[in-house]
């Protein structure tokens with residue numbers, strides 16, 4: 713089939729189409745959806761929030777099993793997604809504010825995720841958790857240029873690493889989890905303004921061209937804008 717859509721390269725991983733499936737928590741975005749999207753040429757995403765809840769590892773009478781269940785269920789879901797799509801691009805979405813975020817990031821990297829997307833807050837420590845897996849692409853979510861700059865500067869100085877792509881959350885429209893949205897009432901604020909500020913910062917100050925993936929209002933098919 714002829715397509716006018718360009719491939720999407722994030723770090724070392726290349727999807728046939730510039731489409732990243734939205735992460736939807738509590739097992740909406742599990743292995744089957746992620747594997748099918750990856751097989752179809754997009755980036756399939758497994759959402760980790762509440763992933764262990766209806767797994768055999770969670771015992772509702774023993775609340776402490778929640779975090780262990782999340783980790784074990786993530787291992788299972790990644791293996792299932794990979795069996796559905798042996799060569800596709802499969803990512804894992806983790807919310808930064810959750811208690812088991814570091815453990816889930818380490819597990820995702822160790823168990824073969826191609827990329828990790830974070831949401832909910834600025835992921836300042838993410839490279840620390842994946843240091844042993846340099847091929848795992850890191851894709852944090854930010855909602856404005858200040859956050860993008862803060863994150864890039866922190867990663868560069870602490871880890872000598874930059875994100876492999878950024879997700880720009882259109883906080884005027886997004887229906888999911890906000891990463892941060894203080895500028896929403898600033899006159900002239902728009903996602904287009906954020907895109908051009910972040911693009912300029914990345915190319916002129918950091919000297920990199922990475923994909924900017926915009927989310928919000930488009931639900932399951934965030935659009936990609938190349939730097």
Ligand SMILES: Cc1cc2nc3c(=O)[nH]c(=O)nc-3n(C[C@H](O)[C@H](O)[C@H](O)COP(=O)(O)O)c2cc1C
Pocket residue numbers: 734735736737738740759760761805806807830831832885886887888889927928929930931932
């Ligand atoms: C049911 C549901 C669950 C979601 N869970 C997550 C999640 O776990 N992590 C995350 O980063 N975003 C989550 N989102 C946000 C989506 O991934 C996506 O970014 C958002 O839906 C895009 O905004 P839009 O729906 O306004 O287009 C969720 C969205 C929905 C509808």
